[in-house]
Amino acid sequence: MxxxxxxxxxxxxxxxxxxxxxxxxxxxxxxxxxxxxxxxxxxxxxxxxxxxxxxxxxxxxxxxxxxxxxxxxxxxxxxxxxxxxxxxxxxxxxxxxxxxxxxxxxxxxxxxxxxxxxxxxxxxxxxxxxxxxxxxxxxxxxxxxxxxxxxxxxxxxxxxxxxxxxxxxxxxxxxxxxxxxxxxxxxxxxxxxxxxxxxxxxxxxxxxxxxxxxxxxxxYSAKLVGFDIFLSQEEKKDFEFKNKPGPNIAIKSKNIKLKEGSNFIIESKEEDLEGYFYNVKNKDTKKTFRIKSNLDLKIGFKINIEVTNFVNISF
Ligand SMILES: Nc1ncnc2c1ncn2[C@@H]1O[C@H](COP(=O)(O)OP(=O)(O)OP(=O)(O)O)[C@@H](O)[C@H]1O
Structure with missing residues (x-):
């Protein structure tokens, strides 16, 4: 103790x-x-x-x-x-x-x-x-x-x-x-x-x-333990979820799946050892998100984003 x-x-x-x-x-x-x-x-x-x-x-x-x-x-x-x-x-x-x-x-x-x-x-x-x-x-x-x-x-x-x-x-x-x-x-x-x-x-x-x-x-705590995407009620718009999320959520990049669609557009990308970092923009809200993925996609490509796992947090 x-x-x-x-x-x-x-x-x-x-x-x-x-x-x-x-x-x-x-x-x-x-x-x-x-x-x-x-x-x-x-x-x-x-x-x-x-x-x-x-x-x-x-x-x-x-x-x-x-x-x-x-x-x-x-x-x-x-x-x-x-x-x-x-x-x-x-x-x-x-x-x-x-x-x-x-x-x-x-x-x-x-x-x-x-x-x-x-x-x-x-x-x-x-x-x-x-x-x-x-x-x-x-x-x-x-x-x-x-x-x-x-x-x-x-x-x-x-x-x-x-x-x-x-x-x-x-x-x-x-x-x-x-x-x-x-x-x-x-x-x-x-x-x-x-x-x-x-x-x-x-x-x-x-x-x-x-x-x-x-x-x-x-x-703060979520960032320190490895969550890297944070979405408020408004920002969740156009993301797809496996389960019903609360108002504010935290996600780990590895729990995101990029798929064909038209809700987001890839604006830029960077490569690192484990894959790619994409800056993607929501077509309506114009808000951008930094997403990690091991898929090699082209800039300008339109995608949808599915969240396979997340936690509800307060912020
Ligand atoms: N003798 C001192 N006089 C004034 N401020 C101090 C003194 N010692 C520590 N601090 C301040 O107290 C705060 C906490 O310091 P501490 O060394 O505990 O941080 P830490 O979390 O261990 O940081 P790090 O991870 O960078 O080592 C810091 O803002 C530091 O500047």
Whole structure:
């Protein structure tokens, strides 16, 4: 269980969140500057909240306790994108320096598959090995909570998938509440159980990952989880639907079918790896829409658009 109730004003930015997640892994999504890192920094004690508390499992932190506790005394495992390993220490020393426990250092090196590399310095480890070392060092303090801030962004996509799985298994195995911040929605979906969406320091959406990804509450949230076409009551005119839509809807491009017809005209097109982006104009309203399709159609071609799946949202 993760509970975060904090308020913090820095300059003009006002963070005010009240989150309860029954699960162990919470993903945070939000556009750049929305306050994701600030939440993690408040938990880690790098920023002092103005008011509030945090609760992980049965550990209850409030302003009079953990918020006033020195950062180095908190049991928070914070993994930065850069891993922040000590460059002048071997892999083994990186862990031992933090936990001062030889047996635990050995155990963790084995656990993350780095025992053979224990005498190497971080500069001689690969990206994935560095990340596993950072993870082992983080676990060596017996953290009450783990914070992953864009922790997989520096890895190539193959290694990223492998490390995500490795770290998720480890976290599940150690049973530690974890908060993941990432710009990558697929990563948030794969990793998290619950998802928080924040905008400008405030909650926009919160729920299980299925709720947020498949039934987002609003346009902001829908955009972040991959919906890219938004139609109001008026704009829906001339689109064809498999089921009856509500007044405002969000659609993913992949859930649109272009077919012969005369309601829309293709005005321009761009090609990318997965297909084409078309700007299509409604013949009556003259409104244009950007539609993705893998059909190769000519500019000036007249079409109809069928929506095979959508969600009703408010905007
Ligand atoms: N020390 C500070 N003084 C003034 N404003 C700050 C300070 N630290 C952060 N902010 C502002 O608070 C807001 C939230 O910052 P934060 O780093 O949490 O965003 P973020 O969602 O993590 O963004 P990104 O995805 O780009 O990393 C930003 O508008 C930022 O400029």
């Amino acid at each position: 993760i509970e975060i109730k904090i308020k913090k004003q820095i300059g003009n930015f006002n963070l005010d969140v009240n989150v309860k997640s029954q699960n162990k892994i919470l993903g945070i999504l939000g556009e750049s500057g929305s306050g994701k890192t600030m939440i993690l920094k408040c938990i880690a004690g790098l920023i002092d909240p103005d008011e509030g508390y945090i609760k992980f499992n049965n550990e209850y932190y409030d302003s009079s306790k953990s918020f006033s506790m020195k950062t180095e005394n908190r049991k928070v495992g914070y993994m930065f994108q850069s891993y922040a390993l000590f460059p002048n220490m071997t892999a083994e020393k990186n862990i031992y320096f933090v936990c001062k426990d030889k047996k635990k250092t050995k155990e963790l090196l084995k656990k993350v598959g780095l025992y053979e590399k224990k005498d190497l310095f971080p500069k001689n480890l690969s990206g994935g090995q560095k990340q596993r070392l950072a993870m082992a060092r983080m676990l060596s303090i017996n953290p009450e909570v783990i914070l992953l801030d864009e922790s997989f962004s520096a890895l190539d996509s193959v290694l990223r998938d492998e490390m995500e799985k490795f770290i998720k298994d480890l976290i599940t195995n150690y049973d530690i509440p974890t908060i993941l911040v990432s710009h990558n929605k697929e990563e948030v979906y794969r990793f998290s159980e619950d998802v928080l969406v924040i905008k400008n320091g405030h909650i926009e959406d919160l729920g299980s990952k299925e709720e947020v990804f498949f039934n987002p509450k609003n346009k």
